[in-house]
Amino acid sequence: MFKIPKHQVAGHQAIDGNLGPLIDDSGRFYKPLQDDERGTTELAFYQSFSSMLPHHIRGFFPVFYGTQLVEASDGSGLRPHLVLQDITSNHLNPSILDVKIGSRTWYPEASEDYIQKVLEGDRLTTTVTLGFRISGLQIYESKESGYWKPARKEVKSFSADDVRLILRKFVSSNLEPEPDCCFASTIYGGCSGILEQLLELKAWFEDQTVYHFHSCSLLLLFDKESVLNGRTVPFVEVKLIDFAHTVEAKGVIDHNFLGGLCSFIKFVSEVLTDSKVSTIEASFN
């Protein structure tokens, strides 16, 4: 009844006898509760967020159904799991981008060792320079080719230019030799597209002093075939995930998340603008 998620692009995975999340057929996602502070923090977040957040922001988070004892994927027996909405369950062939937001993924209260370790990761990826990094992705190509899903090692070494290319590929029908960005206006643009959703999130982050989301990811998800078939609801999803390091804001906005989000918004809007320019140029040729 429990299965290994087919569409996980980052994080611990329940393969080869490791501990990782599971899904079922009813659209639920079971995430093992870590047995240290990270588990306590993430559970506390999910238990509090729906009463703490304004209505129009709650949709950016997976639905939380409580906790449940589930046979762990590593064979270690029953273990408490967070029961969450499986965001991918409504999508046949989801293209997914996992973007860890913030130019700092460590939090001030952490131990010295933790800070130095995480800081090193931040400096080796685009986290420090861009204010975000891509943590994982899969892009649906076609029935024949399936998904393009670069290996973790490759993802970790992405440069700023790689990020720009990925953001173009993500909304293209062809990935090689030059992505056509043919879905850019529908997926990034439009009144319910990714950019509009990110701007809504940004407006909230300019004001909210409830949480600081360290090391949290934006998950962007859409289904190329539903775009091609003209289905509109809900073909683009923007969700926040991973709250093992989400702490109280103590009256201060999450300037680290906000700065990174604004940087990511700029990257996305550049793809949108460039694709409009290309369309206009093409219509003149």
Added chain:
Amino acid sequence: MFKIPKHQVAGHQAIDGNLGPLIDDSGRFYKPLQDDERGTTELAFYQSFSSMLPHHIRGFFPVFYGTQLVEASDGSGLRPHLVLQDITSNHLNPSILDVKIGSRTWYPEASEDYIQKVLEGDRLTTTVTLGFRISGLQIYESKESGYWKPARKEVKSFSADDVRLILRKFVSSNLEPEPDCCFASTIYGGCSGILEQLLELKAWFEDQTVYHFHSCSLLLLFDKESVLNGRTVPFVEVKLIDFAHTVEAKGVIDHNFLGGLCSFIKFVSEVLTDSKVSTIEASFN
């Protein structure tokens, strides 16, 4: 003819035979050009900024008049100085706040030793937690009491609550026992007040990919007496200063500065909102 500036609140000071900036009687500020990379970087910034920035943003920077060989304040002889506008020269009794913006004052290309040293300073101040820190200030009290100017050591140890209190004191006629915030609506609010100017700067930072301003300060300056006398032009100034670590943006917005600026804007707007609430409450009593 050259004098030690009376209203300097942070940075190297030309006292006790040290090297520091000088002013003259014509409203110019002479900043010694550091003879390492910092000097080169700051000079390159001043030489380029006016052609690189949109017109409405240039006013946020001191006017640059070139460089000049000037007798250094430490007696070491002639030395090249940046010749800049002395921002305080139009003000009789300026209240000044120097706010270093950004949750990170180190830049990715710096040496390991520099990063670790600066990071430590960032963690010991409010830089990491608030996304900015107060680097210095003076608040004019009255002809009798003069200025309140806390010592550097005290400024360095400011907590988030100290910052909130300073932002209230800055726009108050009385500092003790409880600041009255009587200038808040004029200085922070209003169509040419600090908040409006900061929001204009923010809109630019959401888009600009020209410079990354590491370890740069916002200087906020106003003159209580001109407010009391109803003079309006130009009684509130918002300037950016210190560009020894300003580097090319390489197509990425300055998310570090932007995040810190948004955090600072939130602090300022809270003082403004609270002062409005107090005024309404007072009018009911």
